[in-house]
Amino acid sequence: MSKMRVYEYAKQMNMSSKEVLTILERMDLKVNNHMSVMDEGMIQKVEQFISKVKQGGSTAGTNQQEKPQGERKTRNNKPNQQHSGNRNQNKSNKPQAANSKGPRPNRANNNQNNAKAKPARQRQTEEKRKLATDSGTYDNPKGRKSDHKKGKFTKFKDDSSKESGSFRGGKGRSKKKGDKKAAPREKQAPVLPKEITVSGPLTVGEFAKLLRKEASEVIRKLISLGIMATINQEIDVDTMSVIAEEFGVTVEYKEEVDESNFEEQEENDDPEALVERPPVVTIMGHVDHGKTTLLDKIRHTNVTAGEAGGITQHIGAYQVEINNKKITFLDTPGHAAFTTMRARGAKVTDITILVVAADDGVKPQTVEAINHAKAADVPIIVAVNKMDKPEANPDRVKQQLTEHGLVPEEWGGETIFVPVSAITGAGIDELLEMVLLVAEVQELKANPDKRARGVVIEAELDKGRGAVATVLVQNGTLKVGDGVVAGNYFGKIRAMVNDRGRRVKVAPPSTPVEILGLSDVPGAGDPFMVFEDEKKGRAIAERRMAKQKEEERGGNKRVTLDDLFKQIQEGEMKELNVIIKADVHGSAEAMKNSLEKIDVEGARVKIIHTGVGAITEYDVILASASNAIIVGFNVRPEPNARAVADQEKVDIRLHRIIYKAIEEIEAAMKGLLDPEYEEKVVGTAEVRQTFKVSKVGTIAGCYVTEGKVVRDGHVRLIRDGIVIHEGKLDTLKRFKDDAKEVAQGYECGITLENYNDIKEGDVIEVYVIEEVERA
Numbered sequence: 001m002s003k004m005r006v007y008e009y010a011k012q013m014n015m016s017s018k019e020v021l022t023i024l025e026r027m028d029l030k031v032n033n034h035m036s037v038m039d040e041g042m043i044q045k046v047e048q049f050i051s052k053v054k055q056g057g058s059t060a061g062t063n064q065q066e067k068p069q070g071e072r073k074t075r076n077n078k079p080n081q082q083h084s085g086n087r088n089q090n091k092s093n094k095p096q097a098a099n100s101k102g103p104r105p106n107r108a109n110n111n112q113n114n115a116k117a118k119p120a121r122q123r124q125t126e127e128k129r130k131l132a133t134d135s136g137t138y139d140n141p142k143g144r145k146s147d148h149k150k151g152k153f154t155k156f157k158d159d160s161s162k163e164s165g166s167f168r169g170g171k172g173r174s175k176k177k178g179d180k181k182a183a184p185r186e187k188q189a190p191v192l193p194k195e196i197t198v199s200g201p202l203t204v205g206e207f208a209k210l211l212r213k214e215a216s217e218v219i220r221k222l223i224s225l226g227i228m229a230t231i232n233q234e235i236d237v238d239t240m241s242v243i244a245e246e247f248g249v250t251v252e253y254k255e256e257v258d259e260s261n262f263e264e265q266e267e268n269d270d271p272e273a274l275v276e277r278p279p280v281v282t283i284m285g286h287v288d289h290g291k292t293t294l295l296d297k298i299r300h301t302n303v304t305a306g307e308a309g310g311i312t313q314h315i316g317a318y319q320v321e322i323n324n325k326k327i328t329f330l331d332t333p334g335h336a337a338f339t340t341m342r343a344r345g346a347k348v349t350d351i352t353i354l355v356v357a358a359d360d361g362v363k364p365q366t367v368e369a370i371n372h373a374k375a376a377d378v379p380i381i382v383a384v385n386k387m388d389k390p391e392a393n394p395d396r397v398k399q400q401l402t403e404h405g406l407v408p409e410e411w412g413g414e415t416i417f418v419p420v421s422a423i424t425g426a427g428i429d430e431l432l433e434m435v436l437l438v439a440e441v442q443e444l445k446a447n448p449d450k451r452a453r454g455v456v457i458e459a460e461l462d463k464g465r466g467a468v469a470t471v472l473v474q475n476g477t478l479k480v481g482d483g484v485v486a487g488n489y490f491g492k493i494r495a496m497v498n499d500r501g502r503r504v505k506v507a508p509p510s511t512p513v514e515i516l517g518l519s520d521v522p523g524a525g526d527p528f529m530v531f532e533d534e535k536k537g538r539a540i541a542e543r544r545m546a547k548q549k550e551e552e553r554g555g556n557k558r559v560t561l562d563d564l565f566k567q568i569q570e571g572e573m574k575e576l577n578v579i580i581k582a583d584v585h586g587s588a589e590a591m592k593n594s595l596e597k598i599d600v601e602g603a604r605v606k607i608i609h610t611g612v613g614a615i616t617e618y619d620v621i622l623a624s625a626s627n628a629i630i631v632g633f634n635v636r637p638e639p640n641a642r643a644v645a646d647q648e649k650v651d652i653r654l655h656r657i658i659y660k661a662i663e664e665i666e667a668a669m670k671g672l673l674d675p676e677y678e679e680k681v682v683g684t685a686e687v688r689q690t691f692k693v694s695k696v697g698t699i700a701g702c703y704v705t706e707g708k709v710v711r712d713g714h715v716r717l718i719r720d721g722i723v724i725h726e727g728k729l730d731t732l733k734r735f736k737d738d739a740k741e742v743a744q745g746y747e748c749g750i751t752l753e754n755y756n757d758i759k760e761g762d763v764i765e766v767y768v769i770e771e772v773e774r775a
């Protein structure tokens with residue numbers, strides 16, 4: 001035998017080219033592909049290798065990554081093996097043999113050979129149904145209808161009904177008990193499963209066990225296909241399919257549902273399983289307009305019948321009853337809590353009560369609250385409070401709110417206004433009735449007959465009781481003894497306490513309860529979900545923790561101007577949400593009007609909030625919750641806001657000229673943004689004293705509060721959050737000496753270039769311009 005091409009040799013040996021290539025590679029004989037030439041020496045070596053293998057020796061230490069699939073298919077005459085690449089096809093394009101086997105649930109017939117012809121949605125439904133079938137929640141092959149109580153099509157399966165391992169035996173495993181008795185050794189009386197279900201790579205040993213074959217036999221089969229694997233090496237689903245086929249067994253691939261991001265996975269409840277649930281209400285409004293007083297009044301006058309006067313304790317939320325219907329109130333007034341939760345992805349509130357004091361009218365925080373509720377798409381009921389006061393002027397409130405899009409019904413609008421007094425209690429019953437009315441329209445429903453999921457309202461570490469979390473059950477029923485993942489922690493519920501301080505055993509939908517038993521303190525707004533299988537619950541909690549760390553390290557999914565164009569192009573962005581903060585109302589409006597006019601194909605600007613004054617933490621949280629950017633015009637972020645923006649990765653753009661701001665956003669939307677330079681704030685100093693010196697001008701005696709002040713830096717002079725001057729630093733001195741830089745905690749003297757109007761209490765922000773590296 002002289003030289004030969006790989007494919008010719010393979011043909012001659014009745015092998016696939018891939019197999020030959022694998023062997024060559026294994027022997028360190030480098031060739032490129034099936035067209036490569038093998039010389040005599042190579043052929044000999046391969047020959048020797050094959051004969052050695054045939055004698056039964058396993059070549060240990062081999063690499064598991066071999067996947068000689070294409071050729072194997074031909075060799076096995078099964079062209080329709082489909083695998084992990086496409087689940088839909090995989091499920092439907094089963095080898096004929098599988099379809100002709102014994103009785104199977106309906107779905108097998110439904111799916112057969114027609115996956116491609118079906119619309120995606122129908123396929124998805126079938127997939128879901130199949131998942132449920134496999135996990136035993138939908139185990140009635142004929143009369144599907146009768147099974148709805150169990151949550152037939154739910155993606156989340158009842159954990160108690162199945163194993164938690166990485167692979168499941170599927171139907172094939174149902175015979176396991178009987179098999180055990182017979183203790184089959186394949187050489188004696190092999191009772192093979194007809195079908196096995198896998199959800200990913202398995203070791204040869206595990207796979208052999210599933211097949212009820214000796215590992216050695218599987219290894220031998222692998223070798224005959226050119227795959228050198230030891231018992232502990234993993235083989236992929238493709239390979240398993242081929243090997244199983246050799247034994248006449250079908251491998252079904254079922255993707256294991258990763259429930260570690262359970263809050264994003266929707267549950268589809270059978271409509272018949274849904275029952276009405278109480279609405280969850282948040283109270284928002286301007287400072288001192290009476291939110292807390294109103295919450296307290298509602299709580300004390302509308303406690304559940306028979307429990308009046310009972311111990312009440314603050315757990316972050318409570319329920320009241322009116323007309324035999326319950327309403328759940330979140331007991332943390334203000335939009336900070338509301339939006340913090342939303343920023344974490346939690347949709348908790350069904351209805352917002354906007355409290356406006358009738359004697360004070362609409363104030364900045366009233367407007368903020370409206371925008372927060374609108375951004376979250378939550379209906380607003382206006383409680384015009386303090387009606388007992390002689391100076392109360394509800395019409396003015398209506399007038400003002402109309403300007404913000406909340407038009408009272410009597411004026412032809414859709415917003416319900418209820419005059420109340422949180423002090424006397426007047427109007428509160430009517431307010432609650434209106435809440436019920438709005439709730440009725442919303443048709444709020446949940447399924448109480450399944451494992452619970454919901455949101456953490458607040459949580460803390462209690463010295464005596466450990467981690468204590470108040471949770472709001474949003475769906476299902478939470479029970480004492482349940483295993484729960486809350487945020488990134490797992491725990492078994494030791495006890496539950498309701499808003500009256502009573503111990504309870506169960507908490508149905510919309511109920512707030514305090515739970516004990518978590519391993520650590522989750523965050524407000526974190527999701528929770530019951531996992532019966534403790535091992536699984538712990539694993540999920542760990543995965544979530546790892547994921548969070550990962551995200552903290554580098555992830556930034558928020559919109560930034562820098563990647564805006566990319567997102568628009570990829571179709572991820574249709575609207576750019578913008579929050580505008582400006583020094584005066586006029587410029588905020590001007591900016592708003594101009595930004596809204598930006599017309600770029602495929603995307604538009606949506607202003608979700610405008611305000612006057614420094615950029616606050618609230619603005620940043622709203623931006624974070626609404627995936628918005630903040631544009632500041634002649635204003636600066638408060639120190640807290642800057643920190644939160646860094647943490648939440650919110651893009652803040654600061655400008656002093658309106659058209660520049662507009663240009664920047666327009667450019668970003670068109671993908672033309674090319675900021676080669678970026679300013680970097682290096683420090684801030686507070687002006688403690690000023691000295692006027694003739695010829696020199698005003699010297700500011702400063703204290704460096706953050707970072708450092710550098711001699712060649714640019715500066716912004718900020719008074720009450722508003723930039724009043726921008727320019728360069730002129731001199732920087734420590735005592736009498738010129739200094740290059742002065743660090744945090746030290747005092748220094750500063751003069752600004754061509755600027756003397758410096759006052760005590762001003763803040764000097766120092767920044768440098770740096771070149772930005774673009775990826």
Ligand SMILES: Nc1nc2c(ncn2[C@@H]2O[C@H](COP(=O)(O)OP(=O)(O)OP(=O)(O)O)[C@@H](O)[C@H]2O)c(=O)[nH]1
Nearest residue numbers: 286287288289290291292293385386387421422423
């Ligand atoms: N006359 C009168 N006073 C009220 C009414 N509601 C609240 N107040 C008073 O208004 C003041 C502020 O009420 P709070 O309930 O603390 O207001 P808040 O909106 O919760 O305020 P913050 O928690 O600071 O945001 C208190 O002195 C209350 O007694 C009302 O209906 N009538």
